[in-house]
Amino acid sequence: MKTVEVRGSQGISEIHVGESIKNVVNYLPKGKKTVIITDENVKNYYEQDFPQGCPVITISTGEKIKTLATVEMIFRELIAFGADRSTFILGIGGGIVCDITGFAASIYMRGVEFGFVSTTLLSQVDASVGGKNGVNFDSYKNMVGVFCQPRFVVCDTSLLATLPPDEISNGFAEIVKHALIADAPMLDYIEANIDKALALDREVISKLVEDSVRLKASVVQKDEKEAGERKKLNFGHTLGHALEKLNSIGHGRAVSIGMVAATSFSVQKGLLADKEFQRIKSVLGKLNLPVELSSFDDSITSFKDSLNKSHSTPDDSDKLIDNILNAMLKDKKKDNDKIGFVFLNGIGKCVVEKITFEELRNLLVSAGI
Numbered sequence: 001m002k003t004v005e006v007r008g009s010q011g012i013s014e015i016h017v018g019e020s021i022k023n024v025v026n027y028l029p030k031g032k033k034t035v036i037i038t039d040e041n042v043k044n045y046y047e048q049d050f051p052q053g054c055p056v057i058t059i060s061t062g063e064k065i066k067t068l069a070t071v072e073m074i075f076r077e078l079i080a081f082g083a084d085r086s087t088f089i090l091g092i093g094g095g096i097v098c099d100i101t102g103f104a105a106s107i108y109m110r111g112v113e114f115g116f117v118s119t120t121l122l123s124q125v126d127a128s129v130g131g132k133n134g135v136n137f138d139s140y141k142n143m144v145g146v147f148c149q150p151r152f153v154v155c156d157t158s159l160l161a162t163l164p165p166d167e168i169s170n171g172f173a174e175i176v177k178h179a180l181i182a183d184a185p186m187l188d189y190i191e192a193n194i195d196k197a198l199a200l201d202r203e204v205i206s207k208l209v210e211d212s213v214r215l216k217a218s219v220v221q222k223d224e225k226e227a228g229e230r231k232k233l234n235f236g237h238t239l240g241h242a243l244e245k246l247n248s249i250g251h252g253r254a255v256s257i258g259m260v261a262a263t264s265f266s267v268q269k270g271l272l273a274d275k276e277f278q279r280i281k282s283v284l285g286k287l288n289l290p291v292e293l294s295s296f297d298d299s300i301t302s303f304k305d306s307l308n309k310s311h312s313t314p315d316d317s318d319k320l321i322d323n324i325l326n327a328m329l330k331d332k333k334k335d336n337d338k339i340g341f342v343f344l345n346g347i348g349k350c351v352v353e354k355i356t357f358e359e360l361r362n363l364l365v366s367a368g369i
């Protein structure tokens with residue numbers, strides 16, 4: 001087990017990588033009531049390993065339930081359980097449970113302490129670390145939320161054994177993102193160990209989770225509220241969030257396409273060699289992530305339909321691009337008529353530049369993804 005610290009403005013958050021869910025009781029504050037928030041799937045798989053004797057609030061699954069309505073439901077149950085300002089809230093689940101739990105705990109009675117047991121690869125390497133908590137609002141992703149660090153996060157990599165393969169791939173998208181923006185040797189390591197990584201080889205997964213957590217912790221520590229350095233973690237997310245909202249696909253799969261597009265834009269701007277673009281596409285593809293809009297699976301029929309239609313007439317093609325751009329316009333990272341966009345200027349290096357929507361549109365049209 002390795003512990004990584006995030007020193008935030010409100011205190012230290014400890015991320016325990018390789019710790020077992022069975023030991024989470026050791027991290028709970030002594031003598032205080034703990035209420036658990038989890039989702040239906042995680043409860044079915046792991047309820048027997050939850051700390052005993054704690055009330056459990058169970059939410060449903062999927063991005064559509066990441067709403068204020070779910071937070072309200074949680075408040076009602078917290079009140080019914082007699083939760084007060086001394087109550088500790090423990091989220092056990094993936095990124096959705098962590099985002100909702102952190103937000104609900106941060107505003108319930110003006111804020112109570114909380115922690116996470118992170119159960120998906122994506123949340124272990126990204127969502128549960130760094131203190132961003134929130135929910136979607138109307139068609140705006142993560143529009144309402146807070147920066148508030150969990151007291152601790154337990155990343156039990158053995159829980160990943162029950163994750164569906166698509167969810168494993170979703171997590172790898174964020175690991176590749178970390179490699180691309182800040183850690184070139186990590187990309188070499190992933191390429192050399194792809195089969196073991198996909199098979200969740202203990203040593204390989206532990207290293208990738210730990211390296212990702214260290215990288216994210218160091219970025220968050222420098223810029224907790226995303227004034228500068230932290231913006232780099234949004235690589236692939238401008239288009240990614242738009243696709244996630246338009247198509248209800250997994251976060252990591254959307255970010256994979258977003259990273260391919262952002263890499264193509266970087267080549268178009270002369271910041272990156274085309275051979276690096278090909279290399280990145282190849283790694284993402286081998287991790288079973290989509291690298292072209294047209295490679296999306298059948299579950300995304302509405303998007304595929306509009307894509308197919310887009311080949312029929314120039315008007316439809318324009319409409320598709322405009323739909324994507326409109327969804328991007330709803331991204332919080334925009335600033336007046338410009339958007340802060342993350343480009344790669346090498347493997348392991350990136351730069352944030354403000355670009356206009358017209359420029360973004362031209363890059364998107366030329367990307368041919």
Ligand SMILES: NC(=O)c1ccc[n+]([C@@H]2O[C@H](COP(=O)([O-])OP(=O)(O)OC[C@H]3O[C@@H](n4cnc5c(N)ncnc54)[C@H](O)[C@@H]3O)[C@@H](O)[C@H]2O)c1
Pocket residue numbers: 039040041042045061062063066093094095096097099119120121122123126127128129130131132133142159160161162163164167170251252
């Ligand atoms: N706050 C942040 O900094 C941050 C960063 C990245 C992503 N996110 C958010 O995270 C969310 C995506 O998180 P996610 O990919 O973990 O999705 P998720 O929470 O929906 O989990 C994916 C699926 O796996 C199931 N599951 C969870 N753990 C399991 C386990 N151990 N075994 C079997 N099934 C399990 C869940 O029930 C769910 O169906 C998005 O809403 C995204 O916006 C937040």
Ligand SMILES: [Zn+2]
Pocket residue numbers: 126174237251255
């Ligand atoms: Zn992400």
